[in-house]
Amino acid sequence: MKSIVRSGSMVIAMLPFLLCVAGCAHSARRLEKGNACWYGAAYQGKKTASGELFNKDKLTAAHRTLPFDTIARVTNLLNGRSVEVRINDRGPLVKGRIVDLSEAAARELGMIREGVVPVRVKILRLGHRR
DSSP states (O other), X not given: OHHHHHHHHHHHHHHHHHHHHHHHHHHHOOEEEEEEEEEOXXXXXXXXXXXXXXXXXXXXXXXXXXXXXXXXEEEETTTOOEEEEEEEEOOOOSTXXXXXXXHHHHHHHTOTTTSOEEXXXXXXXXXXXX
């Protein structure tokens, strides 16, 4: 009986650690720098990895590992413009890129013509959906 109580206490003591495992890697690394690109009309209405339909006019983005519903501030390092986006898709699939932005987010960042720009991504609120 004592060993059951002791092992139960151990699980309770470790609970914060166990709950953190999924999100801690991102909470420790709240800033990323790399390249961003955007996607728009060709994907309009198609299902995203989160299950919702893509809307090029919403401020959304695709990221390889951030949980869905994470809110991040993306800053265009060429012009200093920023936008807050919600992660709702997976990507980018191209090496060297860290985020794919919706057309609306790209427009806010002033990067439509360039297509690919260097950005900083800062996590504002970590989502919980994988």
